[in-house]
Amino acid sequence: MQANAVPGKYPDDCGPIGVYVHIPFCLSRCDYCGFVSYPFEPALEAHYVEAVIQEFHGLRKSLLFMGHSFPADLDTVYFGGGTPSVFNPESIERIIDAIKRTFNFVHPMEITVEVNPGTYLKNEFLKLQEAGVNRISIGAQSLNNLELRSMNRRHSAADFIRTFINARKSGFQNISVDLLAGYPGQTLSSIMNSLEEIIKLGPEHVSVYMLEIKSGSRIENRIKRTQDEVVDDDLVADMYEAICEKLCSKGLEQYEISNFSRIGMQSRHNLKYWTDQVFLGLGLAAHGMTGRTRYSNVVELDRYLRSTLCKESVVESLIEMDPLTRFKDAMIMGLRLTKGVDLALMSYQYGLDASGIVKDSLGHLDGAGLFTIEDNTIKLTQKGRLLSNIIFSQFI
Ligand code: SF4
Structure with missing residues (x-):
């Protein structure tokens, strides 16, 4: 990549x-x-x-x-x-x-x-x-x-x-x-x-x-x-x-x-x-994305209640979002939208060669009828929406 x-x-x-x-x-x-x-x-x-x-x-x-x-x-x-x-x-x-x-x-x-x-x-x-x-x-x-x-x-x-x-x-x-x-x-x-x-x-x-x-x-x-x-x-x-x-x-x-x-x-x-914006997740098993990190909370109720009572963190896992990690997440989420993902905008926003990464990741699926790329915008087809996990797994 x-x-x-x-x-x-x-x-x-x-x-x-x-x-x-x-x-x-x-x-x-x-x-x-x-x-x-x-x-x-x-x-x-x-x-x-x-x-x-x-x-x-x-x-x-x-x-x-x-x-x-x-x-x-x-x-x-x-x-x-x-x-x-x-x-x-x-x-x-x-x-x-x-x-x-x-x-x-x-x-x-x-x-x-x-x-x-x-x-x-x-x-x-x-x-x-x-x-x-x-x-x-x-x-x-x-x-x-x-x-x-x-x-x-x-x-x-x-x-x-x-x-x-x-x-x-x-x-x-x-x-x-x-x-x-x-x-x-x-x-x-x-x-x-x-x-x-x-x-x-x-x-x-x-x-x-x-x-x-x-x-x-x-x-x-x-x-x-x-x-x-x-x-x-x-x-x-x-x-x-x-x-x-x-x-x-x-x-x-x-x-x-x-x-x-x-x-x-x-x-x-x-x-x-779906558009990679900041959100906080509160509560048991909630997820959040602060821009710099993606986090998820503990899933055990006792632990959640005890930790909050003691004013301790309930965050179980924390992933630092470097530009490439964030870009890949943004592709997986953005491709869910019918309007697709504007690759020129992605290159600008994430400081990466979005078209090159997409070509490396999805090139072998070209011709399978799962997505189209026109005017620098990639969109899933109806078939691609049904089989979206195949596409998304290429960015993991
Ligand atoms: S049991 Fe699961 S699917 Fe049913 S209402 Fe509760 S969370 Fe939703």
Whole structure:
């Protein structure tokens, strides 16, 4: 790989940052889940909120060393999980208030909370609004009750519809819905029926995730026992193509491998990941990127709670981001976007020969129909999006 010694002018390390807050608790375990999540116990809620706030104060001090003068600007906060909506809206508000006391909230702010169907009613949505939350992401996964049961989801299709309507009636104008594709037993018509029902509700944003069999998940064990359950690759490809076409025809434009939105309603927080911008991760197993370093937090709940109580760091791993490391990460994330990656801009920002590195890394895949390079911009094709891991692994 080629790299010259000129340090890059990174994308926007001095612009507004984002904060991700991980709430690692769930009411039960979904069969496909490979995330860090613990059974929810109400007694833990206040401790965990306190721990996140303590962690934030510790990080705030280290932020002083990363080139952000205080008070720094911030324009996105994202509560993900786990299931953030097992917490009371007041707990979410406490964390937002702690962040607000340190950062300038820059207009337009985007504050998202992931909500599982059936966990919040209208009253909770109203309280979230009062706390400043203005975007809701609902994990529907399917609107087929048989599929939901097979996934071990706790909710029904009707619970999802009620939750969506409650969020809308409470005034949320930016609602995203998650759908899971390629689940054992799912058919092309069942997933398209689920999608039709979601579209009828008029969400501003839809995320469609293709099932990944995570190591240690219950579905992995199930598939090992009954080989015939796996959805074959051709059917997954057909599902993906049909979903993209349907969403596009309904005005939800694809802007990322798994994400579709109405004009101007893209997830601004997630765009920070895909465009190599600075974000902080708070909470158990959270990740962050400060510009100079990429870090991830401990994954053991006891350790996280104990360390924050003792005002010790909860960072488990830290990677220094030299220009080449950061460039490769930026390629992997940037190629997820349908607009692709501008290689001339990348060369300027990272002080590297971006075209040369791409040629060295992907040259042997030329002609496989996975990507195009035109006007110095590299983009994945539809086939490339389906097989994106092949492309991304070339930059690791
Ligand atoms: S709600 Fe999400 S994090 Fe919780 S068990 Fe299900 S998939 Fe895992």
